[in-house]
Amino acid sequence: xxxxxxxxxxxxxxxxxxxxxxxxxxxxxxxxxxxxxxxxxxxxxxxxxxxxxxxxxxxxxxxxxxxxxxxxxxxxxxxxxxxxxxxxxxxxxxxxxxxxxxxxxxxxxxxxxxxxxxxxxxxxx
Numbered sequence: 001x002x003x004x005x006x007x008x009x010x011x012x013x014x015x016x017x018x019x020x021x022x023x024x025x026x027x028x029x030x031x032x033x034x035x036x037x038x039x040x041x042x043x044x045x046x047x048x049x050x051x052x053x054x055x056x057x058x059x060x061x062x063x064x065x066x067x068x069x070x071x072x073x074x075x076x077x078x079x080x081x082x083x084x085x086x087x088x089x090x091x092x093x094x095x096x097x098x099x100x101x102x103x104x105x106x107x108x109x110x111x112x113x114x115x116x117x118x119x120x121x122x123x124x125x
Contacts, residue, residue, distance in 0.1 A: 001026065001114070002024050002025060002026045002028065002029070002032060002098050002114050003024070003025040003026070003114070004022055004023070004024055004025075004096045004097070004098060004114055004115065004116035005022070005023050005116055005117070006020060006021065006022050006094060006095065006096050006116045006117065006118060006119040007020070007021050007022075007023070007119060008020040008021050008119060009094060009119030009120045009121045010120075010121070010122070011122045011123075011124065012086055012121075012122070012123055012124070013123070013124050014086060014087055014088055014123055014124065014125050015085060015086065016086050016123070017082070017083060017084045017085075017086065018083045018086065018121060019080055019081070019082050019083070020036070020080065020081040020083065020094055020096075020119060020121070021078055021079070021080055022034065022036075022078060022079040022080070022081075022096030022116060023076075023077060023078050024077045024078070024079070024098060025077070026077075029074060029077040030053055030054070030074050031053060031100055032053060032098040032099060032100055032113075032114075033050060033051065033052050033053050033098070033099050033100075033101060033102060033103040033105070033106055034050065034051050034070075034072060034079040034096065034097065034098055034099075034103075034106075035047065035048075035049065035050035035051070035070075035096070035097045035098075035099065035103070035106035035107070036048040036049045036050070036070060036079075036081045036094060036095070036096060036097070037094070037095045037097060038090075038092035038093065038094045038095065038121075039092055039093050039095070039118075040089075040091060040092040040093075043092075045095070046061065046109075047061050047106070047107055047108075047109050048060070048061050048064055048068065048081070048094070049061070049064065049068055049069075049070035049081060050070065050103040050104075050106040050107045051070045051071065051072055051079065051103055052102070052103040053103075055071065055072050057103050057104070058070055058103070059103055059104060059106070059107035063089075064083075064090075067083065067084050067085045067086075068081060068082065068083050068084070069081070069082040069084075070082075079096060081094070083121070086121075086123045087123060088123045088124065088125045089123075090121060090123050091121060091122050091123050092120075092121060093118040093119065093120050093121075094118060094119050094120075094121050095115055095116055095117075095118045096115070096116040097111075097113050097114065097115050097116075098113050098114040099111045099112075099113035099114075100113070
């Protein structure tokens, strides 16, 4: 079992940057592929990015490719989402997820895993 806590959200102007962090508890962090999802008001939760257990494979939603970068630091049990060139449509609650399986499955959106409580990202125009 793993517990996840996101941080790093906040208010930023369009064109700005934020880095989200997801700290995982437990000694089995390297057993999990990790992902980021987001949910805007009135919309369904959507996939943003995923990374394999060893960081060797990454996946991105088309809407964030070239702007967001997912990474992980096994020594710190932490996953990051670097968000650049932010747009107002990036405004959402961002959630971290952990899954004992392939990162590609996270990208598909249908999996049973662990979730953090979320962190709010607001991009003003």
